[in-house]
Amino acid sequence: MKVSMHAMSVEVFTHALGNLSWILEKGAQSAAQRKIDPSVLLAARLAPDMLPLTRQVQIAGDIAKNAVARLAGQEPPRFEDNETSIEQLRARLARTQDFLRSVPASALEGSETRDIKVPGRERTLEFKGLEFLQRFAIPNVFFHVTTAYDILRHNGVELGKRDFLGGAR
Amino acid sequence: MKVSMHAMSVEVFTHALGNLSWILEKGAQSAAQRKIDPSVLLAARLAPDMLPLTRQVQIAGDIAKNAVARLAGQEPPRFEDNETSIEQLRARLARTQDFLRSVPASALEGSETRDIKVPGRERTLEFKGLEFLQRFAIPNVFFHVTTAYDILRHNGVELGKRDFLGGAR
Numbered sequence: 001m002k003v004s005m006h007a008m009s010v011e012v013f014t015h016a017l018g019n020l021s022w023i024l025e026k027g028a029q030s031a032a033q034r035k036i037d038p039s040v041l042l043a044a045r046l047a048p049d050m051l052p053l054t055r056q057v058q059i060a061g062d063i064a065k066n067a068v069a070r071l072a073g074q075e076p077p078r079f080e081d082n083e084t085s086i087e088q089l090r091a092r093l094a095r096t097q098d099f100l101r102s103v104p105a106s107a108l109e110g111s112e113t114r115d116i117k118v119p120g121r122e123r124t125l126e127f128k129g130l131e132f133l134q135r136f137a138i139p140n141v142f143f144h145v146t147t148a149y150d151i152l153r154h155n156g157v158e159l160g161k162r163d164f165l166g167g168a169r
Numbered sequence: 170m171k172v173s174m175h176a177m178s179v180e181v182f183t184h185a186l187g188n189l190s191w192i193l194e195k196g197a198q199s200a201a202q203r204k205i206d207p208s209v210l211l212a213a214r215l216a217p218d219m220l221p222l223t224r225q226v227q228i229a230g231d232i233a234k235n236a237v238a239r240l241a242g243q244e245p246p247r248f249e250d251n252e253t254s255i256e257q258l259r260a261r262l263a264r265t266q267d268f269l270r271s272v273p274a275s276a277l278e279g280s281e282t283r284d285i286k287v288p289g290r291e292r293t294l295e296f297k298g299l300e301f302l303q304r305f306a307i308p309n310v311f312f313h314v315t316t317a318y319d320i321l322r323h324n325g326v327e328l329g330k331r332d333f334l335g336g337a338r
Binding site for chain 1: 172174180185188281305307312323
């Protein structure tokens with residue numbers, strides 16, 4: 001027995017986005033307790049030329065959604081980037097998880113050898129499906145989930161590794 | 170055809186740690202150009218109760234090394250935590266990659282159903298091998314690689330997503 005592309009994409013991303021949603025919930029609780037406007041956290045960045053929390057969350061979900069759609073040969077649903085609250089961002093993550101769960105393992109059968117193209121600003125990246133998952137989709141989703149966590153930690157939200165890994169609930 | 174546990178652990182981690190080594194090299198170059206003692210970067214943290222850059226790098230490698238050893242049913246090599254320079258940290262990452270590459274795909278055959286125990290301070294986590302990879306090893310390695318990147322970005326090192334994903338070289 002080997003592992004499926006579905007296990008390493010849909011299952012991994014659904015879990016990671018659930019943890020991100022929980023991390024945001026802890027951010028909302030912390031803001032309420034400390035009497036901080038949550039929009040301050042949503043606009044926070046680790047460097048002036050890094051993206052703020054809102055964009056980190058939107059992008060984490062979009063990379064997961066678009067990656068699974070690409071691997072399945074589907075057109076991914078498009079979400080407008082119009083969230084202005086933690087609650088709205090969490091709803092977007094839930095919609096993203098719903099999409100991920102809607103893609104059955106059978107739709108990803110054989111996707112490890114599928115040609116995947118990722119158009120970018122400077123150039124188009126080209127991968128086989130397996131390499132796309134190993135070197136692009138998985139690292140990228142965790143980059144944005146971790147950076148969202150790091151932004152909240154940097155802003156005094158009490159979070160620990162268990163919140164990130166999902167063992168806390 | 171499905172994908173192997175080896176592809177999703179040894180290959181993913183070897184690539185990620187190579188990118189981390191490159192990110193550290195860019196940190197060293199930035200420190201030299203800006204006349205900053207590199208030890209300032211190595212001691213930098215995103216929050217007073219988060220770990221500094223040196224520990225983020227050591228832990229990223231150790232989680233990868235220990236995860237692959239556990240999946241293979243091997244005793245992992247132990248490295249002393251005694252690095253005091255970026256060069257030494259990069260050498261440690263190279264030794265970690267050497268270990269990862271020494272584990273053949275055959276040693277991980279069937280590891281998706283292996284019982285894995287991770288002793289922790291508060292409790293021992295128990296997983297089957299696949300779930301261990303999906304929910305512990307992969308998220309955790311990328312957590313520490315990303316946080317190392319975020320610490321350097323927060324401290325003014327010019328890095329971009331291509332450095333993190335490994336497309337820059």
